[in-house]
Structure formats: C-alpha cells, structure tokens
Amino acid sequence: MSGAAIPIVIDCDPGHDDAMAIMLALGSPEVDLRAVTTVSGNAPLRHTTANAIRVLDHVGRSDVPVASGADRPLVVDPYPPGDVHGETGLDGIDLPPPARAPVETHAVDLIAETATTSDRPVTLVAIGPLTNVAIFAARHPEAAAALERVVIMGGSIGLGNVTPAAEFNIWGDPEAARRVFTSGLDVTMVGLDVTHKALFTGEQNERLRPRGRAAKLAAELVDFYRRSHPRIGGTPIHDAVAVAQVVKPDILTLEHCHVEVDCGPVSRGRTLVDLRGVTGREPNVHVATDVDSAFNDLMADRIASLG
Ligand code: BDR
Numbered sequence: 001m002s003g004a005a006i007p008i009v010i011d012c013d014p015g016h017d018d019a020m021a022i023m024l025a026l027g028s029p030e031v032d033l034r035a036v037t038t039v040s041g042n043a044p045l046r047h048t049t050a051n052a053i054r055v056l057d058h059v060g061r062s063d064v065p066v067a068s069g070a071d072r073p074l075v076v077d078p079y080p081p082g083d084v085h086g087e088t089g090l091d092g093i094d095l096p097p098p099a100r101a102p103v104e105t106h107a108v109d110l111i112a113e114t115a116t117t118s119d120r121p122v123t124l125v126a127i128g129p130l131t132n133v134a135i136f137a138a139r140h141p142e143a144a145a146a147l148e149r150v151v152i153m154g155g156s157i158g159l160g161n162v163t164p165a166a167e168f169n170i171w172g173d174p175e176a177a178r179r180v181f182t183s184g185l186d187v188t189m190v191g192l193d194v195t196h197k198a199l200f201t202g203e204q205n206e207r208l209r210p211r212g213r214a215a216k217l218a219a220e221l222v223d224f225y226r227r228s229h230p231r232i233g234g235t236p237i238h239d240a241v242a243v244a245q246v247v248k249p250d251i252l253t254l255e256h257c258h259v260e261v262d263c264g265p266v267s268r269g270r271t272l273v274d275l276r277g278v279t280g281r282e283p284n285v286h287v288a289t290d291v292d293s294a295f296n297d298l299m300a301d302r303i304a305s306l307g
C-alpha cells in the first residue's frame with residue numbers, strides 16, 4: 001500500500017451497506033484499511049463479526065484483522081434486530097461461513113493499538129452505532145487524541161429512518177453518540193440528508209454486476225437492500241458515503257456547526273443540527289449537507305477494481 005495512503009479503521013455492523021463500504025475502502029488506493037472492528041447493530045455481534053470476516057475474505061483480504069467489540073448499547077437494553085438486513089445482518093447473500101476467528105484483542109483496544117502504532121494519524125470511520133467509539137475514547141484518551149478524525153455515518157438534519165426523529169446508528173446508542181459528539185474529537189457526520197441524495201439505481205446496479213467477483217457480491221447486496229427502500233428511485237448505500245468522504249473529501253459539502261444528540265424519551269436519537277447557529281454554541285461537528293453525483297460511479301468503479 002502506498003505510503004501516502006490515509007490509514008483507516010472501519011468500525012461497523014455489517015450490514016449490506018457496511019459490506020459495500022468495506023469493499024469501497026479496499027478498492028481505493030487513497031486509503032489503507034488497517035483493521036475492521038465490529039459492534040452490534042444491524043444484527044447481534046456474532047453475526048456482524050462473522051459478516052465482516054466473510055466479506056474481507058471473499059475479496060482476498062484475510063490479512064485485515066477483525067476484532068469484535070460491544071455486544072449491546074452503553075446504557076439501555078439491547079434491542080431486537082430489525083428486518084432491513086435480515087436476521088443474520090447479511091441475508092440474501094451466498095457467502096461461506098467465516099474461515100477464521102476474530103483476533104482476541106477487543107475492538108476498542110485494536111483501534112487504540114492501530115492509532116498509536118501507525119506511521120500516520122489514523123482516521124476512524126464509524127458506520128454502526130457508536131458504542132465502540134465512545135468506549136474507545138473513554139478508555140484510551142491518548143490514542144483518541146492521536147486520531148486524525150472520526151467520520152461517522154449517522155444522524156440526520158431532517159427526518160429519521162427508525163423513528164420520525166432518529167436515524168438508526170444514533171438511535172441504536174444515543175448515549176454513546178452524545179459522548180462521541182462531545183468528546184472534542186474532530187467528528188464528521190454523514191447523515192441521511194446526503195445518503196438519500198446519492199441513490200444507487202437499478203440500472204447502475206446492473207452495470208456493476210458483471211464486473212467481477214466483488215462487483216457481483218455488491219450487486220447481490222444491493223438486490224437485497226433495495227427491498228427496504230421501495231419507491232424512492234434507488235438505494236441509499238449509506239455507509240459507503242462515509243468512506244467516500246475519506247477517499248475523496250470534495251465529494252461532500254460540509255458545514256461546521258453544533259450538534260446535540262437527544263437522549264430523551266420523545267425524540268430519542270435525534271441529532272439536533274444547529275445549521276443556522278441559533279444556539280450560539282460552539283461548532284463540534286462537520287455536518288454533510290450535500291453530495292456530488294460522482295459518488296455512485298466512484299463506488300462502483302472502486303469495488304469493480306477488486307476483481
Ligand atoms: C445506517 O443504519 C444501518 O442500517 C446501515 O448499515 C447504516 O449504517 C443507516 O441508517
């Protein structure tokens with residue numbers, strides 16, 4: 001991998017779009033995927049961990065270590081998985097069971113080890129509930145300070161997708177999200193506002209399908225995932241948009257503003273994004289407000305490049 005590549009760790013809960021995000025990273029020379037860590041979210045932890053390994057190994061990257069992390073949210077009880085990704089988190093996909101175990105190191109310790117031993121500051125791309133990231137920041141403050149930044153897929157300036165107010169990754173562990181947003185880390189939030197502007201169409205998926213082994217898997221991931229997104233003209237590949245922001249920062253427009261996470265009972269998990277600066281509070285998050293239409297071709301080309 002080129003010395004100029006940005007070292008990244010992906011913390012995830014695969015998840016169809018998480019799998020696409022991992023492949024996008026692997027196909028992009030601008031980034032060097034040093035580790036994948038897993039959290040419970042789209043499915044219980046044992047499934048998300050197995051799925052991360054299955055995807056990496058399918059594209060010949062069994063050298064990337066996978067560490068499992070939190071199996072439940074910080075404060076509230078675990079919730080049953082929804083049906084967006086199916087019971088296994090990667091339903092509808094024909095991949096063999098994992099041929100290796102995760103490393104014995106806990107996810108938050110592997111993030112710390114990677115951050116402190118890297119030749120260049122590491123960017124943490126968090127595309128599941130933020131439980132691991134919150135624990136990492138609390139347990140390893142020096143390693144957290146050594147990070148370049150944290151790019152998350154989560155939240156929304158506008159509507160949610162689990163409740164009218166809340167996006168899934170923030171809703172899945174609002175207390176963890178609040179900790180991350182108030183941690184002083186350099187946080188970029190890639191929310192539903194932009195992921196829903198970057199819909200991957202059926203036509204684009206058919207063009208991707210014949211372009212190799214990774215492309216075929218990606219098309220099958222989209223085949224399943226699109227069923228949860230009827231009538232909007234395409235499928236948001238949420239998590240891949242966060243990786244794309246690291247690969248090509250110009251692909252998103254960002255606004256630096258204050259964001260608060262609602263941990264209360266009514267709008268639990270809502271991200272209150274002060275775009276107009278009405279609170280007068282210090283900006284703490286770079287919030288994505290627009291996405292370049294080049295995103296879909298970038299994602300498809302980079303995944304296809306994996307062969
Ligand atoms: C987010 O929730 C999960 O279902 C996806 O993997 C993505 O990270 C979108 O709201």
Ligand code: CA
Nearest residue numbers: 015018127128
């Ligand atoms: Ca995810």
